[in-house]
Amino acid sequence: MRSECVLGAASDSGQEAPRDTWFLQGKASRRFLIKGSVAGGAVYLVYDQELLGPSDKSQAALQKAGEVVPPAMYQFSQYVCQQTGLQIPQLPAPPKIYFPIRDSWNAGIMTVMSALSVAPSKAREYSKEGWEYVKARTK
Amino acid sequence: MSESELGRKWDRCLADAVVKIGTGFGLGIVFSLTFFKRRMWPLAFGSGMGLGMAYSNCQHDFQAPYLLHGKYVKEQEQ
Numbered sequence: 001m002r003s004e005c006v007l008g009a010a011s012d013s014g015q016e017a018p019r020d021t022w023f024l025q026g027k028a029s030r031r032f033l034i035k036g037s038v039a040g041g042a043v044y045l046v047y048d049q050e051l052l053g054p055s056d057k058s059q060a061a062l063q064k065a066g067e068v069v070p071p072a073m074y075q076f077s078q079y080v081c082q083q084t085g086l087q088i089p090q091l092p093a094p095p096k097i098y099f100p101i102r103d104s105w106n107a108g109i110m111t112v113m114s115a116l117s118v119a120p121s122k123a124r125e126y127s128k129e130g131w132e133y134v135k136a137r138t139k
Numbered sequence: 140m141s142e143s144e145l146g147r148k149w150d151r152c153l154a155d156a157v158v159k160i161g162t163g164f165g166l167g168i169v170f171s172l173t174f175f176k177r178r179m180w181p182l183a184f185g186s187g188m189g190l191g192m193a194y195s196n197c198q199h200d201f202q203a204p205y206l207l208h209g210k211y212v213k214e215q216e217q
Contacts, residue, residue, distance in 0.1 A: 035173035042169040051162040052189070055155035055196045062154045102146055 148200055156193035163189025 050057040081087060167185030175181050 039169055039173045042166060046162055046166060051158055052192060055151050055193075055200060058158035059151050059154040062158050102149075 148197075152193070152197040152200065155196055156190065159189035159193040159196075160186055161189070163187070163192075 046052060049061055051061055163185035164182060165185075167182035170185075171177055171179070171181040
């Protein structure tokens with residue numbers, strides 16, 4: 001006797017779906033809602049802060065983050081110290097390194113260009129000196 | 140364009156690139172963890188999109204003084 005799988009056979013016979021499938025469907029939908037909320041919140045945050053907008057807005061957002069994040073990190077570390085009782089040693093201030101990239105780049109470009117501009121005359125001069133040296137040695 | 144203005148534009152471009160690439164990377168992380176089973180391609184996609192948007196903004200910013208907005212004028216019949 002051949003047994004066939006017929007869809008809807010359980011509902012046709014008046015039996016309800018097993019309880020665990022309903023529970024799993026509810027769990028999956030809850031999980032999807034939580035994930036959707038997190039992703040939607042992230043997208044809304046990006047839209048609200050205009051992080052993907054014009055460049056001046058992005059620059060302002062970066063500047064604001066640079067002003068807000070270090071005090072927030074410090075307060076968070078203080079809160080952790082108070083709650084856990086740990087004493088985090090205060091690190092010395094990082095050395096302020098002043099390296100003007102623009103000036104260095106400009107100076108480098110000018111040096112390279114001036115070297116390239118005198119390269120033919122210098123090459124002629126050095127080759128002439130070398131030739132004179134070889135002539136003097138072979139005499 | 141003066142050198143100080145050029146320097147300001149470069150600074151704005153770099154800040155914009157950092158923010159956009161970071162935002163794209165962050166959104167890629169969120170979507171990778173939530174919907175795409177911790178795959179790597181959303182991170183690469185988001186970072187690439189951010190880089191492209193930053194490049195486009197920089198290009199528009201640097202070319203702005205030289206853009207000529209013309210318009211078609213009908214020839215008047217003599």
